[in-house]
Amino acid sequence: MTITKIKNFTDLEAWQEAHKLVLLVYQVTKKYPREERFSLVDQTRRCTISISSNIAEGFSRHGIKEKIQFYYVAKGSLTELQNQLLVAKDIGYIKPSTFEQITAQSITVHKLINGLIRSLNTRYKLPNTK
Numbered sequence: 239m240t241i242t243k244i245k246n247f248t249d250l251e252a253w254q255e256a257h258k259l260v261l262l263v264y265q266v267t268k269k270y271p272r273e274e275r276f277s278l279v280d281q282t283r284r285c286t287i288s289i290s291s292n293i294a295e296g297f298s299r300h301g302i303k304e305k306i307q308f309y310y311v312a313k314g315s316l317t318e319l320q321n322q323l324l325v326a327k328d329i330g331y332i333k334p335s336t337f338e339q340i341t342a343q344s345i346t347v348h349k350l351i352n353g354l355i356r357s358l359n360t361r362y363k364l365p366n367t368k
Contacts, residue, residue, distance in 0.1 A: 247297035252350035256290035256312070259343045263319070266340065270331050278331070282322040288315035289347065293354075302362045309355050316348055 247253050263286040267279045289312045296308025320341070327337040358364070 247294040250293060250297060250354070252347065252354055253290055253293045253297070255343065255347045255350055256293055259319075259340070259347055260286050260290055262340055262343060266332055266336055270326070274331070278322065278326065282319065282326070285315045285318040285322060288312070289319065293351065296354075302358055302364065306355055306358055306364070309351050309358075313348065313351050316344055316351070320344055 242249070244250060263282060267282055270279050292308045292312035292315065296305045296312070299305045299308060323332070323337055323340055323344075326332045327334065332340075
């Protein structure tokens with residue numbers, strides 16, 4: 239088993255999968271009605287970008303607790319995205335199959351963020367406070 243040195247936030251699998259989620263959400267929200275451009279489209283895109291952005295920012299922080307806090311913020315944005323997607327599905331903006339695809343990707347990202355948090359808590363023997 240080869241261990242790869244993580245040198246940049248783009249090396250993090252959590253960021254890579256979150257970035258895929260951003261691209262997927264942008265592709266899907268292009269098809270929303272025009273009247274949603276400044277409401278549901280904007281809000282959905284913002285919370286999605288926040289996921290990968292907070293993973294990136296957390297990576298650059300030097301304090302372990304600060305890193306973990308940014309990863310928790312990314313999880314919060316991910317939960318916000320899941321809510322936006324439920325709304326979009328329920329009002330007919332996205333097909334159930336598309337919803338399932340994005341949901342599967344969001345679950346992958348959620349697990350990876352949890353892994354980052356767990357790894358830092360374990361490595362630095364921090365109590366899991368959240």
